Amino acid sequence: MNRTARAFWLAAPGDGEIREVALPDPAEDEVLVRGLYSGISRGTETLVFRGGVPRSQYEAMRAPFQEGDFPGPVKYGYLSVGVVEQGPARLLGRTVFCLHPHQTAYVVPASAVTPVPDAVPAERAVLAGTVETAVNALWDAAPLVGDRIAVVGGGMVGCSVAALLARFPGVRVQLVDTDPARAKTAEALGAGFAAPEDALGGCDLVVHASATDQGLARGLELLAPEGTLLELSWYGDRKVSLPLGEAFHSRRLTLRASQVGTVSPARASRSYAERLALALDLLADPALDALITGECAFDELPDVLPRLASGELPALCHRVRYP
Numbered sequence: 001m002n003r004t005a006r007a008f009w010l011a012a013p014g015d016g017e018i019r020e021v022a023l024p025d026p027a028e029d030e031v032l033v034r035g036l037y038s039g040i041s042r043g044t045e046t047l048v049f050r051g052g053v054p055r056s057q058y059e060a061m062r063a064p065f066q067e068g069d070f071p072g073p074v075k076y077g078y079l080s081v082g083v084v085e086q087g088p089a090r091l092l093g094r095t096v097f098c099l100h101p102h103q104t105a106y107v108v109p110a111s112a113v114t115p116v117p118d119a120v121p122a123e124r125a126v127l128a129g130t131v132e133t134a135v136n137a138l139w140d141a142a143p144l145v146g147d148r149i150a151v152v153g154g155g156m157v158g159c160s161v162a163a164l165l166a167r168f169p170g171v172r173v174q175l176v177d178t179d180p181a182r183a184k185t186a187e188a189l190g191a192g193f194a195a196p197e198d199a200l201g202g203c204d205l206v207v208h209a210s211a212t213d214q215g216l217a218r219g220l221e222l223l224a225p226e227g228t229l230l231e232l233s234w235y236g237d238r239k240v241s242l243p244l245g246e247a248f249h250s251r252r253l254t255l256r257a258s259q260v261g262t263v264s265p266a267r268a269s270r271s272y273a274e275r276l277a278l279a280l281d282l283l284a285d286p287a288l289d290a291l292i293t294g295e296c297a298f299d300e301l302p303d304v305l306p307r308l309a310s311g312e313l314p315a316l317c318h319r320v321r322y323p
Contacts, residue, residue, distance in 0.1 A: 002022075003022070003023040003105075004020050005021050005104045005105040006018050006298070007021045007101060007103040007104070008077070008301045008302070009068070009072075010048065010049060010068075010071075010073065010074050010075075013049070013050055013071050014049065014051070016049065016302040016306070018299065021103070023107050025107075026087060029110055029111075030107055031086065031087030031091055031096075031110050032084070032105065032106075032107050033080075033083065033085070033096060033098060033100075033107075033113065034082050035082045035103060035104050035106075035322040036081050036082050036083060036095070036122050036321075037081045037122055037123055037125075037126050037321055037322065038079055038126060038320045039127065039129070039317050039319055040305070040315075040318040040319075041077075041078070042155065042316065042317070043155055043234065045076065045305075046305070046308050048070070049309045050309055052238070053071065053237070054236060054237040055070075058070050063077065063101065064078065065098075065100045065101060065112075066101065067101075075101045075103075077100065077101035077102045078100065078101070079130070080099070080106075081095065081096070081125045081126050081128075082096060082105075082106075082322075083095050084096055084113070088110055091110060091113065094115045094116075095115070095122050096114060096115055097114045097116055097125050097128045098114070100112075102320060104298065104322055104323070114128075114280060116128075116280055117280055117284060120281075120283045120284050124283050124286075124289060124292070126292070126317065126319055127283055127288060129260075129279075130291070130317065131164075131280075131283060131288070132260060132279035133157055133232070134157065134161045134163070134164050134279075135275060135282070136260045136264050137157075137161055137207060137232055137260075138161065138164055139266045140256065140258040140264045141205055141228065143165065143171065143205055145168065145169050146169075146171065147168070147171050147172070148171075149171060149174070149205045150173075150174050150175075150176050150206045150219065150222050151165065151174070151175050151176065151191070151206075151209065152196070152206060152208045152209065152216075152218060153176070153210030154177030154185060155209060156291060156316045157209045157232055158175065158232070159175065159185055159186075159290070159291050159316060160288075162175045162189055162191040163189040163190070163287065163288055166189055172192070172200070174192040174194050174199060174200055175189075175193050176193075176195070176199045177193070178196060185290050185291075185316070189287055189288075196215070201221070202222075203223050204223075204224060204227055204228070205228055205229075205230065206219040206222050206223055206227065206230070207232060208230065208231050209233055210233060211233035211235055213242075216229075216231070216233070216242060217242075220243065220253060225252060225253075226251070227251075228253070228254040228255075228256060229254070230257075230258050231255065231257050242255075292316070292317050292319050293316045294315040295320070296320060297321055298320055298321065298323065301320060
């Protein structure tokens, strides 16, 4: 059967377009998924859109079903929710999440899709990849009951981390951002909020997700002696200035990286599939709807992504709906 779909491609840095693609017939162990929604991971995807992936990271940054190569032409993305229209009986008709680029329909191995729990609306399930990043970060950070924690950077990842930390008993969690509008988001997630100059210090843990030198420096300042800063920002090809003088050594601070590409060594017994399933279960909380701050139709993507990349269109997670 001749079957086609439409996909969003980055033709060249700063220039997106929609292309028609041919779909193969699903094999016995594959599924045909019709797209319902996808999400734009604003930090990573706008960096890709600008052509900011360093050559040294081309392989590390590949998405599971990416086509083409950086800086372009490339088909990139990894927050897709759809319904299985053809495939094994256990998945037929199920709403599923897949790490697939923006595309109206696609054929992938059945093992590449994760059923969305009944308690999670398809519209919210686009957050699964970001909440999975937050889960991995907290496995790395290992916060304790009663910890004093700051999350510096109120973007999509930072807000997801704050939302999960707000569920920890006895934890003081404060979202720190330069945008006062993030105060309402923090309130919806159950976290405190402060501008950088007003943030509470003496933190046992700081999670940094602002992708700015200033945010990183402020995060180190907020730590108590022996405290840990977990770095979640990804800077692409930008150089970062890090203040490791002054009292960094005398206060015996720890700076640690976390990245979702590897399951945290603290949970080495867990698989990628288990981590993603956990993230989807956590999305049953309607408070996480606060992370979705915009929506457009699939056909509007070539016009919307440049506006997201430039900051003209502010967003945490921008949702894409399919016809």
